[in-house]
Amino acid sequence: MKPRHKRIALILGGLAILAVAATLVLNAFRSNLVFFFSPTQVAAGEAPQGKSFRIGGMVKEGSLQRQPDGVTLRFVVTDTEKDMTVAYKGILPDLFQEGKGVVAQGKLAADGVFTASEVLAKHDENYMPPEAAKAVGDAHERAAANRAAAEAAARTTRQ
Structure with a gap:
């Protein structure tokens, strides 16, 4: 050669x-x-079926429930527009609280409950994961637009 x-x-x-x-x-x-989705996106069917993804938002006040086995927890994550029930088996982070930001990683079960394998909580007073903050902000904007449209419709029907 x-x-x-x-x-x-x-x-x-x-x-x-x-x-x-x-x-x-x-x-x-x-x-x-692993992709991030808001509860509104999951409700719209944008989340992958059978694959792991992250869901984020605020933990709804009064939604935390401990199951009889003492290890399994259920809580609701909301972006103020849609709610998503999350089931988690394990120990929650110390900073996990109702009314605060949270991101959970897991899969969507057939019954519509998100089964989390990992739960992440915010780490200080001012922090919310950027994806969760954007999802909550987008939901607020949609709600404001819906209110404005309803008010305009109500004005036109009164005239």
Whole structure:
């Protein structure tokens, strides 16, 4: 084999190894990728079925319930427009409270209850996960637009 052919074979071999490594890295990245959805998006059917994703919002006041087994908890996550029941088996973070921001990772069960494998709570007075803050802000904007439309409709029917 000529030296030129050896160099070409080495380059092609290196490119093949690089392609295999890139494929393995991208496959691992895709399998570990977790998307965030608000309760409104989940209710609209935008969340993946049978795959893990994150849901975030505020823990609804008075919704925390401990199940008889003492380990399973149920609570409601809301973005002020839609509510989503979350079931979690485990110990909640110390900062978990009703009325505060939360992000839960898990899967949506067939009965519509989100079964969480991990629950993350806010870490100080002013912090809310950016995705949860955006979801709550979007829900407030939609609610304000709906109120304005209802008021305009009421004015036109009075005239």
